[in-house]
Amino acid sequence: MASGGPSFLLLSMVPTILLLCIDFACCNTGRRTSDGLDTDFTGFSVPLEHSFEVDDVSQFRVRGALQLRGGRETSVSLSQNQLSEEDRSTLKEVAAVDGLYRIRVPRVSLSADRQSDRPMDGFLTAFVRACSLVESHLSDVITLHTDVSGFLIGVSIVTIPGACRGTEVEDEVDLEAFNTTLNVIAPTNAPQPETALFIERMDMENEKRGKPQEQKSFFAKYWMYIVPLVLFLMMSGAQDQSGGGAGGGGANGGR
């Protein structure tokens, strides 16, 4: 562990509160103030920004912070602020005109050894209809997608439920804190052709089939037909020899 380079060393020495979880982290720390955002974790923090404007010109403000802590298993957690009174009314107004609620995160790498490589410019953006966010009482699912090397390549946001039915959200308290589920999805490995298993199965089948169905000779298979036939022929031959005249006469008469 200690040989992983100075930055790694630093990371591993710092005491951490959050438990590591693989590709999945969920957090609803909406009641916390923004002052305490960066004090608990020294890992890596990037802002999660959002924008919702009535005129649909995006103006991103900080919504919370994504705590990224690299290592072998990436862990991401989210701490976010409460929506202010002003924000709540704006969000409802935007929802009323069927505007969009957008989020964006900067392009970063989630793996520890790449973080110091170079800062990447640009953002990844995604959107959801503001009305569905309001109607779902701010319960959303944010998914971060990474590529094979751990770079963030995309972000997506959906609300559950996702539909806009036009139901009024009366209670202001429902729109105070986000109820966010955060997922990190890395690419899955596509399967290779399953040759080994198939060959194994074929072998097993062959083995099974091999035992009872040994190649029998023609005689061994059909002895029950051949023996009576031969017997019958022999018998009839013997009869022919003994009573040939009668048999022959009968045959002639038959025609």
Place this chain on the structure above:
Amino acid sequence: MAKLVPLLAVFFYLVCVSEAVFEDQVGKFDWRRQYVGKVLFASFDSPSQSSKKLFVATDKNIFASLNSRTGDLFWRHVDKMGPEGAVDTLLVNAQDGRLLRSWDTNVGGLNWEVVLDTGSFQAACFVGIQDTVKHVAVLKKTAISLHYLSNGHQKWVENLPDSDTVKYQAVYSGGGEEVFVLGMVPHSHLTITVYSLEDGEIIRQVTGPQLSADSGRRLLDTTVIFPLDANGGKPQKLYVHAFLKKDDSVGYRVLVQTEDHALTFIQQPGRVVWTREEALADVVTMEMVDLPLTGTQAELEGEFGKKADGLLPMVMKRLSSQVILLQAWMAHLWKLFYEARKPRSQIKNEVTIETLSRDEFNLQKMMVMVTASGKLFGIDSKSGTILWKHYLENVQPNAAFKLIVQRTTAHFPHPPQCTLLIKDKDTGLATLHVFNPIFGRKSQISLPALPRPILQSLLLPVIDQDYAKCLLLVDDQYKVTAFPSTKNVMQQLQEMASSIFFYLVDSEQGTLSGFRLRKDLSSELIWEVVLPTEVQKIVAVKGKRPSEHVHSQGRVMGDRSVLYKYLNPNLLAVVTESTDTHPERAFVGMFLVDGVTGRIIHEAVQRKARGPIHFVHSENWVVYEYWNTKSRRNEFSVLELFEGTELYNSTVFSSLDRPHLPQVLQQSYIFPSPITTMEATLTEKGITSRHLLVGLPSGAILSLPKMFLDPRRPEVVNEHSREENLIPYAPEMPIRTEWFINYNQTISRLKGIYTAPSGLESTCLVVAYGLDIYQTRVYPSKQFDVLKDDYDYVLISSVLFALFFATMISKRLAEVKLLNRAWR
């Protein structure tokens, strides 16, 4: 017995899907046209008029012999693509770049082939003594060599003197014992070096400040006037074949090559003997358009199409149209009667542009083909006859084309309308060409001005008052131009603006970005996905075909529950390849991205794989083919997306309201051949099972049932999988010879396959293009809606009649019997 059942099931399937062509069906539904490409060199066989042979070498590295009477191919040699196979010059014996080859002119067999030393090729000529050619001289930049014509062996090779200063350009032999090499020192003087034929010794060297040319004797002074095709290009090159006629006058034949790659052969009084449309050797894109209805059908359509204007006029109109129908029917009957008396061979089924009309099952269509040279063709899909052609001048050689059908034939009396988007790849500037796909005529529609480079084009289902679909063109400032841009369309666009989304792909930056239309026809960026180019680069992005229909929403599983398909019409399949090409670390990425929300639905990485990737994206599945770098073989992989056993919203699909990710199933198979292109069959209603049409490098097209590419194929057979008729998993994909839909009609350099539905649900029309063009029909689920050709009508009807009469007679008998009994 339990083991036997799956085996039987497999056998049943194999029997079920086999669909080879019977011998007597050859050429009945299919045709092939062979082309050679743009001619670079042409030569005539012999100095007499009697010879029929004509030799051409083309830019497609093809060496062929044509029949000078008909323009047909005698034989054709397709050499390697690229500079390796390029033909440098053509004597009556042809020669390739580093290889010197001699061909037999009668059958096209290779006589011999020698490998030349490296060095840039300059010229070659035959060397002969008194009319008998025995040697070939090849001039390179620094050396000259002489080869025997009989076997290709090198007689001698000599270095050219002062080859660093003198540019040698031509070699010539006057029929004596000497070979002349002409060189030039730029801006200074000419040198002529004379070599001895026997041993390559330099006999003498002449340098002169300039050339003194003898005046030639004028042999013939003549003009020939021949009609140029109005829709063709200007003449570019002439190949004249002069010969002595019997009366010792000079005759000649001319092969004219025009800008549109057409070859026209002209005989002396200006008669065009034949024309070959060699532009068709390089088809870029195509569409199939339904033929218009006949006059009577159109009349009927017109009646229902127009607005109602009172009861009496409607009745009158109905009556008149029925009179017209009656007339047409009588005429048809008369024609049938008339033709029945004639022997069958005399009836000609010539297709002309006037007689074009839709057939009963809409099997005959118009193929609109766009070629790289900028020439458009309209080809009858039944016979392969070229019905119209149109040459677009000023098309850059590197232009990209996109053909869009804006209005189909279904909207009589409005003519169908196709739009060709021609985009210069360097500048991105685009022009539109709007035409009628049935007649090829340019439409007199005012085109929008497109001053800025075009990034994306999309066809909306928005229809203007003339039933033309609206085409949106997005320029580099993300402004949108609509075509047609009538008031009606603009109004609809403004209403729908907030639900019109489009995406852009920048493969250099690795970005996929989504935009939404604003009311003022500008657009706003709403999502962005960035794939770092240091890791992987985007190779291709494909959506689904908008014309595709999916009949069943789900699949019934063995336990009678339904597994619903994830049918997202906005889904994009994005294929990437890793920048790292090391066989151990190379990978191919497959991303499924929703084109509206930018949500990555699925991302998978195929390790130890690289391209070229061919893939098909349709229904709820993606099939892709890649090269496995570890096992060194081609593999197929199939992805299928399912929503699960419950549908989220069964009435309508919206990308904005589908929070749950689909289940993704994937399976891979070994494919025992590389492939060149891939396409899926398409039918009218999507009931027929799907097949994949796989183009192989051998020129064959394999019709591979999709059933074999099903990620639900079980590894261990059980009750449920048997119930579902799933084929047990086998890692290798079979290639059965009866799956080749083009039997021995191979298609050289197959580039693309186009599929179109016909009026029959069972039938899918297929056009494959490359160097050749091949058209056929496929029946993925056999012809379930058509009676066979050899259906025994006589037997069936006689049995019916016999039964009918038997019933009548027995009834009568029964009556008589009853009566008799009553009297008793």
